[in-house]
Amino acid sequence: MSNLHLLSPELALGGMALGLMVADLFVAAKHGRLLYHLGWLVSILALVMVGYTISNSAAGQGVGSLWAVDPMSQFFKMLILLTTVLCLLMGLEYKDLPPAHAGTFVCLLLFSAVGMMLLVSSVDLLLTFVALELISLTSFILAGFERRNHKSNEGSVKYFLFGAFSSAIMAYGISLFYGATGTTRLVGVGHDGGPMFLLGLLMILLGFCFKASIAPMHFWVPDAYEGAPTPVTAFLSLAPKIATLGAMVRLFTVLLPASAFNLTTLFVVLAAATMTVGNFTAFFQNNVKRLLAYSSIAQAGYILIGIASGNTIGTEGVLLYSFVYVAMNIGAFAVAQSVASRSDGAGAYDLEAFNGLARRSFGLALAMAFFLLSLSGIPPLAGFIGKFYIFSAAVQSGHMGLAVIAVINSVVSVYYYMRVVYHMFFKPAADETPLAVGPFLYGGLAIAMAGILAFGVYPEPLVASVQASAQYLP
Amino acid sequence: MLEHVYLIPLIPLFASLVILLGFKEDPHSPAPYLGLAAMGWCLLQAVSIFWGVAGGRIVLPYEASINWFPLATEVAGKAFSYQMPIGVLIDGPAAVMLVVVTLVSFLVQLYSLGYMHGDSRFRRYYAFLSFFTASMLGLVVSNNLLVTFMCWELVGVSSYLLIGFWFEKPGPAYASKKAFMTTKLGDCGLYLALLFIFTKVGSFQIDQVREFATRGYFGMGAATAIGFGLLCGCAGKSAQWPLFIWLPDAMEGPTPVSALIHAATMVAAGIYLIAKTYFIFLAAPIAMEAVAWIGLITAFLAASMALVSYDIKRVLAFSTVSQLGFMMCALGAGGYTAGLFHLTTHAFFKGLLFLGAGSVIHAVHTNDMRSMGGLSKKMPITFLTMLAATLAISGVWPFAGYFSKDMILESVYHHSPVMFYLLTAAALMTAFYMFRLISMTFLGPDRDHEKHHHAHESPLVMTVPLMVLGLLSVVAGAALAHDGFVERLLSFPMPQTPGPEFPRALGLGVSALVLCSLALSWFLYGRGDFSIAEAVKKRFSAVFNVLEGRYYFDQLFLGLVAVADGAAKLAFWIDARVIDQTFVDGWGLLMRVFSELSALFDGLFIDRTVDGFGGLSSDLGTGLRALVADGQVQEYLLYAAIAVSLATIFILSR
Secondary structure (H helix, E strand, C coil), rough: CCCCCHHHHHHHHHHHHHHHHHHHCCCCHHHHHHHHHHHHHHHHHHHHHHHHHHHHHHHCCCCCCEEEEEEHHHHHHHHHHHHHHHHHHHHHHHCCCCCCHHHHHHHHHHHCCCHHHHHHHEEEEEHHHHHHHHHHHHHHHHHHHCCHHHHHHHHHHHHHHHHHHHHHHHHHHHHHHHHCCCCCCCCCCCCCCCCCHHHHHHHHHHHHHHHHHCCCCCCHHHHHHHHHHHHHHHHHHHHHHHHHHHHHHHHHHHHHHHHHHHCCCHHHHHHHHHHHHHHHHHHCCEECCCCCHHHHHHHHHHHHHHHHHHHHHHHHHHHHHHHHHHHHHHHHHHHHHHHHHCCCCCCEEHHHCCCHHHHHCHHHHHHHHHHHHCCCCCCCCCCHHHHHHHHHHHHHHHCCCHHHHHHHHHHHHHHHHHHHHHHHHHCCCCCCCCCCCCCHHHHHEEEHHHHHHHHHHCHHHHHHHHHHHHCCCC | CCCHHHHHHCCCCHHHHHHHHHCCCCCCCCHHHHHHHHHHHHHHHHHHHHHHHHHCCCCEEEEEEECCEEEEEEECEEEEEECCCEEEEECCCHHHHHHHHHHHHHHHHHHHHHHHCCCHHHHHHHHHHHHHHHHHHHHHHHHHHHHHHHHHHHHHHHHHHHCCCCCCCCHHHHHHHHHHHHHHHHHHHHHHHHHHEEEEEEEEHHHHHHHHHHCCCCCCCHHHHHHHHHHHHHHHHHCCCCCHHHHHHHCCCCCHHHHHHHCCCHHHHHHHHHHHHHHHHHCHHHHHHHHHHHHHHHHHHHHHCCCCCCCCHHHHHHHHHHHHHHHHHHHHCCHHHHHHHHHHHHHHHHHHHHHHHHHHHHCCCEHHHHCCCCCCCHHHHHHHHHHHHHHHCCCCCCHHHHHHHHHHHHHHHCCCCHHHHHHHHHHHHHHHHHHHHHHHHCCCCCCHHHHHHHHCCCCCCHHHHHHHHHHHHHHHHHHHHHHHHHHCCCCCCCCCCCCCCCCCCHHHHHHHHHHHHHHHHHHHHHCCCCCHHHHHHHHHHHHHHCCCCCCHHHHHHHHHHHHHHHHHHHHHHHHHHHCCHHHHHHHHHHHHHHHCCCHHHHHHHHHHHHHHHHHHHHHHHHHCCCCCHHHHHHHHHHHHEEEEEEEEHHHHHC
């Protein structure tokens, strides 16, 4: 175990998460916000540690028995931690979380982040499974954290049932995999490509699909997302998805490339189905949170195209799109939260609640418009560059049909994103009082906005870091 | 000047941002003057470049670029890093378009000072106008097809903002959505075509793609596919059949915006892009022929629809669609010079017609031509300038439209005489409906005394743009056609194709027919007595109904939207709504058959998961019914189990 130091960011974060849980006992409920502050500061500390391993690759990177710490994993870890920070900032401004359990909330969120960090580094199915379970168990609780809220409970239970189902499938897949190859290690697998091996691989894939909300394992998403506290929704729609897709990139383009087993068609079908289901179902949503939930299914479908393509630009596209996706999706959820989560309890997530937002808080409406336009891939926002990478990857790998479906999907998505914009700008507001938005939410929004604007116009730094990160160790 | 040409799109962009972020909404804010000053500067720069080109001091094409970001690329099995150079490419068409766009935009902004005076969102209007023009200018100068596409999308976004500018009314809000979604539909094809080009060439730079295409590396199939994709995008943007449905509605926006859209910015983009990527069409004769026919169909259909409309702006909107069809047809028939020449002259007289119509609407506060009439004495400047534009668009010598339309007919005749006759019919209809517009608006007795009484000539700030464009509508054609200048400026090297030469007598015949058409129009509508016209309308009411119903294309599209809507509802229903019993039972049965067949399934998978989960979820479901609405979780799990089974079958059956 001499390479345990490779996991020092994860260990540090986990340790501090435990510390926060203990600290919860000593902090009075009215000072609960303190724990949120500690939480995001701790995440930033972990972020710095990950950054250190990137700059000192000799000391900070390497291969362990179960894990590989390489530029690829560190890129995703930074994204996960960034998401965690932003979600905790959102949580600071969220009115419906019980203040008495701030320590538990932060601790669970951080543990979830630890699980994701382990997942993207994992090169052994044992660690993969444990990491996925760590993410799942914490997510179930987080989704149901508003215990007084009926919907929150409902979503959480559905999420749990579905999670149990897919865990079973995945565990079964792992056992088949072990039966076929005699190992759970993913590096240098002496595979025979027989039916048992393929079935195992398929079931492992479906387990991943559950976490990444890829069709056909996406059914839990709308209910869980709608019910969960909004900061948790933002977190669930980003971090586990990105971490899982990161793990999938490692597994299905490098370690056991999908093309080697003629599984590319399966990925193409999954990507096409996910995009189409997400976009077409989002069409009718009159609840912005549900709309964003379906949109996030579609977004996962776009990212999956990069894995289905299996070429260099596809892998880079997955990384790049993940980054951009974090910025635009968290921004959209943050605006939705500030419309709905008000101390007087008058807010709602209905489209009607967004009426005339431009007159109430022009800045918020403009930011939301930019996030939604970026999600639909309108230039010159960062979402356009992300989609461009993904679509180019599909065309360059010869999947013309997939590209056609993707482009048509992106047009469909414009329609429902524009519906929100239409309500914000073109409908009269019921009351025109400006919204009160706290400084931390504004901070998070500003970061996200700067990201989509700057990297849309000048993507060079992002592209350079993505290209540097698309490297694996084992 | 030429080395700073990149400033032309950047200055209005900057101006729009400053207006939007730096000024307060206030009727006396200096925001409009900032927009005007920015556009004035661009106009000066564009004119100086054009002047240099005309005088031979500037040699085209000029290209300069910087690297944007590196892109991992793989072309024909060779991996490399594409540096994505972005920059400017100024050739003959670009030099002309720069002048056209900046001039029309400048005049429209000047005119808007009067027309939009007192509007509560004056500042926002100017910010959007500047942004709109900046996007179009970016599209014109870009040397990189990806950047062209980005500007193309921005043109779409800003047209959405401007058409829906008076969003309190339902009409503009609907029209802007329709325009945006229709053009976006076309953009699908364009985007795919560009991605395909990149995959083939490994570059987005226009000159490299051109090099690739002219050497014939594309191959017929690829070039045809790309050509149709490009055509799809251009048909959306330039309102060609069958995607033309958005343009007649787009007149819901403020009239100066219509002038800008119809003359210089939005709809010109499609024609311009076809011209920019002409080499692709030369390599794909089928796509080229499709361009010609789509243009022809559009020109004919739209002209016939304009014959029966009573809304002054709608007539002009149909007229634009029709004229764009002329250009498209010319490009498809190999008349590169003719198409672009007509784009230029059309910008002047169509801009003028819309601004003139705005002046009339400003005076009488209605769009309905039946309530107008006899305005020529009240509004002499508007009348005279619009008359000049009408003669120009009809193609009467020596007005501007004569030269370009003549050139189009000539090249189309060279390509196919059948097309020539159909296009001539469209040209005759053009003369008829345009003079009908003039007659009903300005000639004859006044039909609405009150409106007529209050009518007055517009202020100078609105009539000066009319006069400038009026002058250009008269002289631009002759000036550009003089000494073959336009052939030198707007030329494209292409192989000579055999075809019949255009007989001069035929040209004279067309001119004579145009005059007859004008006279007929005056006879029917110009004397204040519509009885003959009404009688004709009654006699052919079936035809009129079809024309007034715009050939029912809108209904067709609404039907298509309804189908898509149904598909989405279906997806929604499958995804989240109550389960269909037969579907599930059917699946159960099918699953049982499969499990009988396959011992693997039977033992390993189906029974354990489906049954196990059925049992588990029914146990849990009883306990959690209070929490879980409608028992949907079981359904979800069942769907997932079905999907898992399907995937398994897929894997194992290979």
